[in-house]
Amino acid sequence: MSVDGSDVSSGTSSSNPSPLHPQQKAASVIPKTNVALTKNPGIKINLMIDSISNASVDVIINSTNKHLQLNIGAISKYILLAAGPEIQVECNQKYPQGISTFEIVITKGYNLNCKNVFHLVLPPWDENSSDSILANMTQIITTCLETAERMGAKSLAFPILGAGTLKYPIENLPRTMSEAVKNYSNQNSSQIKDVYFMVYPQDTEIVKKFDEYFQGNTTGSSAASSDDEDEEIEDNVFAGQKDVGVTLKFLAKYKILTML
Secondary structure (H helix, E strand, O other): OOOOOOOOOOOOOOOOOOEEOOOOOOOOOOOOOEEEEEEOOOOEEEEEEOOHHHOEOOEEEEEOOOOOOOOOOHHHHHHHHHHOOHHHHHHHHHOOOOOOOOEEEEEEOOOOEOOEEEEEOOOOOOHHHHHHHHHHHHHHHHHHHHHHHHOOOOEEEEEOOOOOOOOOOHHHHHHHHHHHHHHHHHHOOOOOOEEEEEEOOOOHHHHHHHHHHHHHOOOOOOOOOOOOHHHHHHHHHHHHHOOOOOOOOOOOOOEEEEOO
């Protein structure tokens, strides 16, 4: 059963949305291109080159606008096109006033290859508030994981948060996003197996930054045969990630407004 009384595996839902606390908590992508791979003790982190609308997971994360107009913004547009108009109807009916940057809403996945979509709004980038903005990103990723956990999900797909019109510096994103997942995995006995960071094929600079981050945290690598190379890289990146830390003050507590 989910936090709101719905069963993520059955798709049943309650009719009235109700707010959930960040402490309340919610199986797998078929990659087209595997650019970089790392894993934590309980959660494997995958970087996949493909539209997030093609992800086959339990939960897809949609970074959208405060009005929940899914025809605005690249990520939302792809999700709307793939899910069908019903997903916009659900947003309009249950949240006609939209949401703030401190809320997440949950809809069904409709024609997407997922059970649910988590819609969230990020604050715009401000160089004078960079630490708090990155802290907010860490918090919202953690809240997504907690909520998905409670809903029985085993896999999630995230877009590269803030990398589009919000103009977040892409050099900050690999560490912030990866460490949020790693820290959650280290602090929880999680049933979540896979987290996918989805990158559009044309976003070559983002792919490069994530690949550099993963490879830069690889230690103790050694020569491997071609058959074992991918497995060795995965193991070494995982080992290197253990030594990478991030300390961010959580300045915002995200709340979930269930839409199921």
